[in-house]
Amino acid sequence: MRFTVNKERIRLWLLGSRTSYGALFTLFLYLLLIAIGFVYLYPLLFMFVTSIKSPQDLLNPMVQWVPSELYLGNYVKAFRxxxxxxxxxxxxxxxxxxxxxxxxxxxxIGYGLARYRFPGKHLIMGLILATFIIPPQTTVIPQMLTYRQLGLLGNILSLLLPATFGQGYRSAIFILIFYQMFVSMPKVLEEAARLDGASDWLVFARIAVPTAIPAYVISIIFSIVWYWNETYLTVIFLEGGIQTLPMQLAKFTQAYENLYPPGMVNIFDRINEAVKMSGTFLNILPLLLMYFVMQKWFVESVERTGITGE
Amino acid sequence: MNIRKLLRGEMSHRAREALHGYTFVLIWIVGFLVFTLAPLVETLRYSLNEVTVMATGIVMDYREWQNYTRALFTDPNFVELLIEYVIKTLVSVPVVLIFSMIIALLLNLRFKLRGVFRTIFFLPVVITSGPVIKELTAQGAASAPQVASSAAVTQFLQQLPAFLRNPAEYLLTSFILILWFSGVQILIYLAGFQKIDRSIYEAAAIDGASAWESFWKITLPSLTSTTIVNAVYTIITLSHFSENEVIRYIYSRTYDVQGGIGYASAMSYIFFLALVVLLGVVYAGLTFGTRER
Known part of the structure; x- marks a missing residue:
């Protein structure tokens, strides 16, 4: 009798019950998570380890994952x-x-689409989706030529103007996020404010905006990340004017050789993968910091805004 | 009846609502016409001309479909790159969808350190920019660790027929890269799981359904629309990515002195068309596949 009870307890511990997963499953779960997590982080680990290798370590085939010393020379160069x-x-x-x-x-825009009925609304929604699909290549050349004529190339206005008219980078996604957010806003709030004589814009500013804070947070965060990482349009619109980190990384080798001409410096100061990886790491460092500080907002606001399409 | 009278309230409720609605959306309509539609039409015009940029302005020389025939029949690179792009996208989309669903399923369970793993899986969204990816791939950091270079795998790949070898090779060498494109999709799936009614699972469990059966019979069918959204998102992200070979080729030809702009415009339109067809095929495949079940 006693034996069977024990056996039952072991079985429960291993295989789990209705309320807990059981040791075997938990072990399997963690193994799987760690395996996938390692694959995800592999490029970052590789980047970081390579970036602190000294030129001697780079040439030494024995040194794979543990550099013989912490060498910061690469960062000094990449920084410059x-x-x-x-x-x-x-x-x-x-x-x-x-x-x-x-x-x-x-x-x-999302508020207008969500809270008002007007002819052509579905057409506009369809066109908004279309702007998400249209490759930037089919619109960028005339824009570039126009900006050139207006003398706006290399000026931040060339990015601000489209954004002001709802045609910024991936604006469609943000419009849809706000649409979803405002569509589910209870009508009662709006009507109460209207009875008090509030105008449409006052209702929007006082009633709608406060209920949509998660959508604003997610929009701003994702916009910043996407604008930061976007290089195709920034190179075309800003080259020759404002330089950004990703733009500079894209021509890293060339910039390096301007500072350290290959014929002039000794062999250890020529460009190598360690310096490049330092540059790459410096490039993503601000975003990494921002992510670790705000990661709760990143992940949870998506769940709270409940974007699943439909 | 003048406009002022109209605005003062002597118009129907519905007309007033529409008018107010337009005031919110007007800025988008203007923006669409100026920043999207006009350049789109202009690019179409360029694609039918040989365009030369002078100090005084743009000179166009009408060439009918010459730029298009050049891209499709004369240029040795473009069609090849386009086919490669289609194959790579078709390989990547299922990988992204399956992995993001698996990871979302894992993250949806209750366990310790859930937040840590969620942070890890979502990290790539923050750092995937063209130049970063380019540097990482150049250093071989994007391939599946130790797998792609092993002798057995190389041997195996050589036995495959060419039409299978290229996708398989791509899958192995860019495996992590493909995974890195699944961050947002994981979140969308997680949000999708939240929307499924818990009580359906309870009812199924009382009827004796295992977790395995519940997944195939409840979870997956409920996620059809989510999956379509994810598939579309994945295709668009991969297609618009600045390291996409087709895009880089189009970009490199734009600055050709002789007819570069016209030719690049024509290629952009062909690429656009290919993207739309690709979206259509994947969409049709997903809706058809789920209707069968």
């Missing part, structure tokens, strides 16, 4: 090549300013 302080400020400006404008404008 990227012109870090100036370009960091530029990148922040170029990603934050359009993001704020884009979020504000998209919320207004």
């Amino acid at each position: 090549v990227l012109n870090y302080p100036v370009n960091l400020v530029n990148t922040i400006l170029v990603s934050v300013a359009p993001s704020l404008i884009q979020t504000l404008v998209c919320s207004v």
Whole structure:
């Protein structure tokens, strides 16, 4: 009798019950998570380890994952090549300013679509989806030529103007996020304010905006990240004017050789993968910091805004 | 009846609502016309001309469909790159969908350190930019660790017929890269899980359904629309990614002195068309596949 009870307990412990998963399953779950997690982090680990290798370590085939010393020379060089302080400020400006404008404008558009009935609404919704699909290549050349004529190439206005009119980078997604958010807003709130004589814009600013804070947070965060990482349009519109970190990384080798001409410096100071990886790491460092500080908002606001399409 | 009278309230409720609605959306309509539709039409015009940029302005020389025939029949690179892009996308989409669903399923369970793993799986969204990916791939950091280079795998790949070898090779060498494109999709799936009514699972469990059966009979069918959204999102992200070979080729030809702009415009339109067809095929495949069940 006693034996069977024990056996039952072991079985429960291993295989789980209605309330707990059981040891075997838990073990399997963690193994799977760690395996996938390792694969995910592999490029980052590789990048970080390579970036602190000294030139001797790079040449030594015995040194794979543990460098013989912590060598920061690569970072010093990459810092100079990227012109870090100036370009960091530029990148922040170029990603934050359009993001704020884009979020504000998209919320207004999303509100209009969600709370009013008017002819042509479905056409507009369809066209908004279309703007998400249209490759930038089919619109960028005339835009570039127009900006050139107006003298706006290399000026941040060339990114701000489209954002102001709801045509910023991936604006369609943000409009849809706000649409979803405002569509589920209870009508009662709006009507109460209207009885008090509030105008449409006052209702929007006082009633709608406060209920949509999660949508604003997610919009601003994602906008910043996407504008930061976007290089196709920024290179075309800003080249020759404002330099951003990703733009500088894209021509890293060239910039490096301008600072350290290959014929002039000794062999250990020539460009190598360690310096490149340092540059790459410096490039993503601000975003990593922002992510770790705000990661709760990143992940949870998506669940709270409940974007699943439909 | 003048407009002022209209605005003062002597119009129907419905007309007033529409008018107010338009005031919110007007900015988008203007923006669409100026920043999207006009350039789109202009690019179409360029694609039918040889365009030369002068100091004084743009000179166009009408060439009918010459730019298109050049891209499709004369250029040795473009069609090849386009086919490669279609194959890569078709390989990547199922991988992204399956992995993001598996990871979302795992993250949907209750366990310790859930937040940590969620942070890890979502990390790539923050750092995937063209130049970063380019540097990482150049250093071989994007391939599945130790797998792609092993002798057995290389041997195996050589036995495969060419039409299978290229996708398989791509899958192995860019495996992590493909996974890195599934961050947002994981979140969308997680949000999708939240929307499924818990009581359906309870009812199924009382009827004796195992977790395995519940997944195939309840979870998956409820996620059809989510999956379609994810598939579309994945295709668009991969297609618009600045390291996409087709895009890089189009970009590199734009600055050709002789007829570069016209030619690049024509290629952009062909690429656009290919993207739309691809979306259509995947959409049809997903809706058809789920209706069968």
